[in-house]
Amino acid sequence: MIPPVAMRRLGARALQRYGVSPLSQWRWASTGSSSEAADAFEKKFSRTITKVEHESPPGNLSKRSDHFVEGIMPFMVPTYVRPAPVMVRGSGCYLWDMENKQYLDFTAGIAVTSLGHSDTGLSEVISRQSEILIHASNLFHNKHTGKLSQALISTTLTSGAMRTATQAFICNSGTEANEAALKFARKVGHSLDTSGTKHEIVSFQGSFHGRTFGALSATPNPKYQAPFAPMVPGFKYGKYNDIDQLPTLITEKTCGVIVEPIQGEGGVNVASAEFLTALRARCDQVGAVLIFDEIQCGLSRTGSLWAHAHPSLRPKDGSKPAHPDILTTAKALGNGFPIGATIISSDTVGKYIKVGDHGTTFGGSPLASAVGNHVLTRLANKDLQDSVNSRSQTFIRGLKRLQEKYPDAVSEIRGRGLILGLQLTAPYVSKVADILGSARDKGLLIISAGEGCIRFVPPLVITDAEIEVGLGILEEAMSEVIN
Ligand code: PLP
Numbered sequence: 352m353i354p355p356v357a358m359r360r361l362g363a364r365a366l367q368r369y370g371v372s373p374l375s376q377w378r379w380a381s382t383g384s385s386s387e388a389a390d391a392f393e394k395k396f397s398r399t400i401t402k403v404e405h406e407s408p409p410g411n412l413s414k415r416s417d418h419f420v421e422g423i424m425p426f427m428v429p430t431y432v433r434p435a436p437v438m439v440r441g442s443g444c445y446l447w448d449m450e451n452k453q454y455l456d457f458t459a460g461i462a463v464t465s466l467g468h469s470d471t472g473l474s475e476v477i478s479r480q481s482e483i484l485i486h487a488s489n490l491f492h493n494k495h496t497g498k499l500s501q502a503l504i505s506t507t508l509t510s511g512a513m514r515t516a517t518q519a520f521i522c523n524s525g526t527e528a529n530e531a532a533l534k535f536a537r538k539v540g541h542s543l544d545t546s547g548t549k550h551e552i553v554s555f556q557g558s559f560h561g562r563t564f565g566a567l568s569a570t571p572n573p574k575y576q577a578p579f580a581p582m583v584p585g586f587k588y589g590k591y592n593d594i595d596q597l598p599t600l601i602t603e604k605t606c607g608v609i610v611e612p613i614q615g616e617g618g619v620n621v622a623s624a625e626f627l628t629a630l631r632a633r634c635d636q637v638g639a640v641l642i643f644d645e646i647q648c649g650l651s652r653t654g655s656l657w658a659h660a661h662p663s664l665r666p667k668d669g670s671k672p673a674h675p676d677i678l679t680t681a682k683a684l685g686n687g688f689p690i691g692a693t694i695i696s697s698d699t700v701g702k703y704i705k706v707g708d709h710g711t712t713f714g715g716s717p718l719a720s721a722v723g724n725h726v727l728t729r730l731a732n733k734d735l736q737d738s739v740n741s742r743s744q745t746f747i748r749g750l751k752r753l754q755e756k757y758p759d760a761v762s763e764i765r766g767r768g769l770i771l772g773l774q775l776t777a778p779y780v781s782k783v784a785d786i787l788g789s790a791r792d793k794g795l796l797i798i799s800a801g802e803g804c805i806r807f808v809p810p811l812v813i814t815d816a817e818i819e820v821g822l823g824i825l826e827e828a829m830s831e832v833i834n
Contacts (some may be wrong), residue, residue, distance in 0.1 A: 453793070457797045462648075466730070488673075504519060517701055523711065528680060548604050587605075615770065616801070624664050644680065651731065652808070654737075742818060750771065756826070758834060762774045772804040784827055805825075
């Protein structure tokens with residue numbers, strides 16, 4: 352997985368000492384890579400290898416991260432089960448750990464680093480803006496937040512994904528973007544019906560909307576909710592893609608409905624165009640706000656700026672895609688810098704929101720907004736979207752090959768663009784962790800989703816060659832675990 356030029360420079364023995372197998376070296380040599388990321392990598396890798404060679408005798412390398420982790424663990428609230436590697440740097444589609452082992456990253460930090468790791472353009476924006484102004488509080492306007500809000504509106508309108516997007520609230524994360532959306536829906540409900548009965552919020556099984564109390568209450572997964580019960584009152588849950596239930600699920604008491612057009616954490620489940628259209632129609636009937644959570648699936652990950660406007664999610668009769676009243680985004684908007692946004696329509700939402708209804712200390716800082724502006728411009732680019740569509744075909748072809756090779760183990764390939772899932776059959780669901788572990792040992796990072804689904808959300812700048820290399824490693828891992 353080392354670019355050929357860097358391989359020649361470093362030599363095979365040095366590469367093996369840093370955990371790069373002869374097989375993966377061969378793969379790189381045979382596939383090659385002309386990407387800028389590979390060039391950037393070559394520079395960084397050459398530089399760091401020299402440094403590490405001088406500082407750490409190879410025999411002690413694996414102990415370094417173990418000791419490091421042992422030292423820090425007692426001080427960290429145990430929120431995640433983390434595998435051994437300690438990640439220290441990244442470039443393009445690659446990460447390196449403390450032992451300088453290289454990983455091809457099919458996770459993009461969970462659908463975040465769409466432009467790749469350590470992107471030079473983004474570093475320049477962060478560096479420049481951090482020297483000018485990082486934070487001045489929301490008591491004042493700054494040059495970047497309004498511009499980002501305007502850019503979110505104009506790109507959304509141009510993409511045809513919302514009929515009346517007019518304003519944006521900029522915050523710091525996905526859960527906060529949803530929290531704002533849920534509060535806005537409640538405010539609309541209270542404004543339309545002052546008796547207070549129009550307060551119910553509907554969400555769907557398999558969804559993930561975040562970890563703060565409102566977003567968590569909309570995430571009907573006992574694993575996340577049970578330890579913190581009771582949830583916020585007034586939340587109801589329906590079955591994803593079930594149209595028949597809508598008349599009883601969504602009623603005059605409903606103020607808001609929140610749905611992921613493609614469920615990420617839930618197992619890369621794609622909403623049908625009919626379901627989204629039926630949700631829109633039922634929300635219109637009862638006067639409820641429709642919220643699309645595109646925190647994971649949006650910002651060109653499907654090849655369309657917003658997933659719900661992807662051609663395959665448009666109604667078959669050629670009519671317009673179902674439009675939300677509120678659209679939430681985060682993750683890729685900062686390419687790793689914390690930021691989120693809640694895009695609203697004035698007609699149905701904005702006119703009910705008054706000064707003081709909501710706020711944030713950090714959200715929409717000059718620095719975060721400058722980052723968001725830069726990232727959004729690049730992610731909304733047509734060439735990038737075309738390339739996502741083409742990379743997606745390469746990916747799906749490779750996944751189909753895996754399905755043909757393991758017909759008993761793989762039941763389905765789901766998703767759109769570069770948010771894809773490989774569903775394993777019931778007997779193999781318990782093997783997912785082993786497959787992920789084996790792939791990681793071989794230098795590929797992937798994550799799971801739902802029940803027995805292997806999820807692929809790589810950087811959108813990934814090349815065909817990198818996809819083939821990664822799927823080759825996955826095949827080895829599957830053959831090791833399954834056979
Ligand atoms: N909504 C969706 C669809 C997500 O995938 C996530 C995170 O995985 C969130 C909301 C929460 O985002 P954050 O972790 O930034 O709070």
